[in-house]
Amino acid sequence: MDYSIKGNDILVHENDFDLDDTLDCGQAFRWKKIDYDYDCTYEGYFINDYLRISQTKKGEFIFHDTDENTFISKWLDYFDFNTDYSELKRQFSEDETLSKACKFASGIRLLKQDSWECLVSFIISQNNNIPRIKGIIDRLCDHYGGEFPAPQQLAKETPDSLAYLRSGFRAKYIADAANRTAEGTTDLAAIAKMPIDEARTELKKILGVGPKVAECVLLFGMYRTEAFPIDVWIKRVLAEYYPDGFPSFAARDAGIAQQYLFHYIRNLK
């Protein structure tokens, strides 16, 4: 990756990065495609830091109204620019199915999101669809002046007071996650550093957090790339292409491989 400064913007050259693949693949829910100009432009947030970003063509990006310091300290890490995705895909491509999946949506990258926002987002995601997940999170942030609420703010709420979210049975799960995190019963920063099985156990103590949500929080919110969320789509991939198990050579970054497979199987035929 290399970048340059142009006026108030940062221009970035980076292959293996596509905005549509990365921001609209169901790993993050607060990015919105806006159609001003360029090939595509999104606006969204990392926690509560706003960004407008454009892709002008393959491999070229504009981080609008961003100074160098902000780019280096925030977005470089968030978009995982320090990871060599070409090399990762080269490794994955030893496997035939993974090879096809990597070619299908080759611009997917793992976003290094905030663990708390990720926890709430994937609690909401259960038995739900992406447009509605986005709607619920929109209403949540609107309620707090456009910012994602901190655990301490949400801990004051009850399932009843959260009715405006129209999140259904998930409201009591959100309330429990907020209470535990606010009072320290759940320590997300500590969990992020635990051995992964211990981290899984700790996350699943939260009401409404089962194997799938715990795995998503580990992968998307704590950058534990060995975490491997198994949803209905990945279940189909495993049954159809990996009856003898997922290849062990990909285990260390199985979560990233999972991203390619998820996108591939969902858009197949």
Add this chain to the structure above:
DNA sequence: CGCCAGGACGCCC
């Protein structure tokens, strides 16, 4: 009307 959506819980055996 029924079915499904990046599941988890409670209860049953």
Add this chain to the structure above:
DNA sequence: GGGCGTCATGGC
């Protein structure tokens, strides 16, 4: 430990 109904809400 596996199997199954239920849980809100909204789009199709």
